[in-house]
Amino acid sequence: MFMKKSNVTGWKDVFTFTLIQTLKSKAFVVSFVIFIILATVSMPVLSMIMNKDDAKVEDGTNPIQKVYINDKVTWSNGSFLPALNQENLKHIKFEALTEDYDTVVNRIEQEENTSVIVNIAETETTFQLDFIKASKGDVKESNVQTLSGALLEAFDAYRINQLGITPEQLSMIQANVSTSVTLADKTGNAVITEDTSISDSQYWFIYGILFVILMVNVMASSQIASSIVSDKSSKVLEYLLTSVKPLAIMIGKILAMLTAVILQFVATIVCVLISNTVTTKVFSTTGENMISEYLPTGIFDNVNPLNIILCIAVVILGMIFYATLAGLAGATASRIEEASESLTLFTFTNLIGAYIGMGAAGVLMASGTNGFVTFALLFPLSSPFLLPGAMFVGKVSVGLSILSIVFLVIFMILLFKFVAKVYETLILHNGSRIGLKELVKISKNV
Template identity: 55%
Template structure:
């Protein structure tokens, strides 16, 4: 790859960036995205505060008729009332006929329920019956039933004459520690490299965002190239600019525009989060901090952020180059979806390897497959940024991944330099991969 092959890429970059930023489609989509980001945190805060208020409100059940069919005479559920959500409930032994009480609840006493406690083959059964319609919902009944079941366990043990100290002994936790030692009897400490559930979803979230941005940027690049092919703009550019300079300039121009969108989205999200936490949270706690892994901010330093941006940018250049080739291999916009089939397949391979590695990380920690996904240029852009931010990747491994990405880009650019001019001037059926390889060998 000679230096003069890149001459003029800055002009192509500037032209592409200006055209993209000025287009109506970009401006409209950018405005919609920013508005969505700004209102996202208030919506999340409103929904979560509503859930919290529901969880702390009084239970809609007002009375429980206890239908005791067991040999336990002293059944008292007063301890259940210690729960703030259940303190409004009264327990009353059922003296009337079951059908009479059931009919009364169905017609006029819909805030009451029947609790039938029976004993079948040395096993106890608790059955809850509510009105088919009324204020008592399944969630209210589930909350109450959980507390009653827990209290009934204590009532059973008391009936058997088991006191609290004996119960504590029965329920005492038994811990077993297994140590691995070497031949000298020295303990071999094995580091736990697995990730928590919240860390998994954090990695998955970054992976999903990168995949969406990657597809969006790459599709725009392919679409731009096809459009310029159909209007003959590329043919005029080829008279003064080398093919490699054109593809490099277009890729960097489109990626810059997309990354500008992404950075703006992140800034808008943090502004929304900051304003929302200041207005609606009495403790001043950030809305995002409720869902992010607790140790994320320990690894959120300038070095890690820079390496994350480098990994994403270099990885997206790889995919953008592949999308550029896909766009150049077709002649009409109508064929764009067909032309991007192979690119989409490659993109999904990288994303699915990253998803698999995230699952393995949560299940068993770092192993050979996870390290492969960190280093493989097609998957590292998806999995490595999230893993780096939660502290599961060493700096040498990150540098090795970036080096492999750069090597892949150099090889791709060499391939592009050989076939791009032929592709740009081609008008006709879509050029397949075998034909691309054949062209690269003959040029």
């Protein structure tokens, strides 16, 4: 065994003590309350932002009452006067513009602000529909956009009818034309290549999970390092060392801080889900789940108990790995003022892993799975960031996930061997900050 059992005896007591003190601390309570408040109001705020222009009356009817058609298309002769069938638009009256244009514009601005003008013009290659509305009043930009979509469809149908095109001819004109390039081997047989690239929405889903894991990592690790430095400069460590080995102190603190931060984020996610459910029932007119609107279609098709277990295992192992690095970095400093400097190497390592994950996600979107993506999924610094999201979008096999876990475990064993050699010296050190070269020397001399 690379660690004697006596060296870790008492870690549970350190874990319990540190967790209770952390949960009771003012900084944790304040940050926890802030996270809960932000999570609770997130969905209602998002709903208001997304629907800020949808100022319609309660029955869903568009506030536009009349549309003046200023038809300048030569072959139309001003005969385009549509009748819309949409439930929220069928009340609108359409009238050809026969009065002076400026007179009608002024009347809409001053009195008739529920009316709009549609100017239909023809260029060499396109038809253009311009809408004029009052600068103030009930008619909002979103109302005009709704009308414009319906009018565009009606004008296209009118144009096709005027040209005398039959439905069969229209189907032929609008038929999709697709091309494909097929590679052949030496014998002339087609080589089938699978498209393993991901969509833009899938990329952002992977990026979102990566970002959350990075934030949890940074928060937990910085708290671990700060706690160890703080204890070294106080009487707490001296008290603990009378009954507990230094390595047990680090293990207890790492697990306690990770538990506190994970509890914080789990509570935040639960509040977001509750907020989403309430917002959907209260504010959504369609009843559609707000979160599902922004997630890629079929994102949960690859979710099964085995994948969930593998993802959780990778994330937890990765967090313990990074937290151990942070604890080691914190132990190299003796004063709070040196903590940020000690964390430089840890932060750099953390960012390397995150950036490799981001780069691999970009490669997945651009060209699909390749050697670099496989490396990022297996490399212990990047796999905790990339693998969970990639697995949810179906780009990681079970075998590759297990291999990634094996590599993480190997790296953790090597790291713990190193920590077991140097940590007792570090925790008792009370002088200038110990650098990387000195750490290596200490490990060789122990």
